[in-house]
Amino acid sequence: MPAPRSILFVTGNKHKLADVTSILGSEFEIKNHSYDLPEIQGSLQDIVTEKCKAAAEIVQGPVLTEDTWLSYNAMNDLPGPYIKWFLNSIGCDGLYHMLDGFSTKEAKAGCTFGYTEGPGKPIHMFDGILHGEVVAPRGDKGFGWNAIFQPNGHEKTYAEMDDDERNACSHRFLAAMKLRDFLQSQF
Numbered sequence: 001m002p003a004p005r006s007i008l009f010v011t012g013n014k015h016k017l018a019d020v021t022s023i024l025g026s027e028f029e030i031k032n033h034s035y036d037l038p039e040i041q042g043s044l045q046d047i048v049t050e051k052c053k054a055a056a057e058i059v060q061g062p063v064l065t066e067d068t069w070l071s072y073n074a075m076n077d078l079p080g081p082y083i084k085w086f087l088n089s090i091g092c093d094g095l096y097h098m099l100d101g102f103s104t105k106e107a108k109a110g111c112t113f114g115y116t117e118g119p120g121k122p123i124h125m126f127d128g129i130l131h132g133e134v135v136a137p138r139g140d141k142g143f144g145w146n147a148i149f150q151p152n153g154h155e156k157t158y159a160e161m162d163d164d165e166r167n168a169c170s171h172r173f174l175a176a177m178k179l180r181d182f183l184q185s186q187f
């Protein structure tokens with residue numbers, strides 16, 4: 001049997017690394033270069049493109065990056081990819097209360113992988129989006145804004161799910177399935 005193909009995932013977030021390893025680890029060897037890549041202001045595509053380009057320059061070879069967002073329908077999809085700065089400033093409770101007075105709490109959790117074979121090569125993007133609702137914080141599992149996101153059709157927030165349960169339905173799972181199909185088609 002051939003050795004599993006290895007993927008170098010450049011991320012400074014150990015939870016993302018654990019998720020990707022859990023989702024794709026049986027088919028690919030997931031390696032990590034821990035680095036907090038610069039994130040520009042702009043469209044999601046621009047952010048992912050620049051993150052992936054920077055990572056390819058650092059490792060001088062094939063590389064995987066990822067950017068995660070949380071978009072509020074009531075706010076025309078903000079905070080979106082800027083969620084990290086909102087979370088760092090006001091926490092999950094503040095993110096929940098941002099929607100006080102808005103009639104819809106609908107939101108989308110998403111992430112976009114950027115993959116390239118190296119510097120100057122095309123950047124392939126794979127996104128996963130899960131629709132749900134922003135709720136008062138519940139649960140203490142997972143990380144980030146997990147406690148305030150409840151996917152549609154589920155009675156638990158991400159933070160009330162075990163990792164396996166979350167990784168079987170999450171935005172990251174949906175994006176990882178597209179990445180997996182692409183990588184397998186490259187053999």
Ligand SMILES: O=P(O)(O)OP(=O)(O)OP(=O)(O)OC[C@H]1O[C@@H](n2cnc3c(O)ncnc32)[C@H](O)[C@@H]1O
Pocket residue numbers: 010011012013016035036037039066067068069083084085087143144145146158172
């Ligand atoms: O090095 P990178 O990969 O950029 O890792 P990061 O932690 O900076 O991640 P992002 O720039 O994508 O910012 C996303 C923010 O959302 C958080 N986050 C990422 N994935 C999440 C998930 O699946 N559930 C909840 N919060 C998440 C994360 O902790 C950040 O605060």
Ligand SMILES: [Mg+2]
Pocket residue numbers: 037039084
């Ligand atoms: Mg980041």
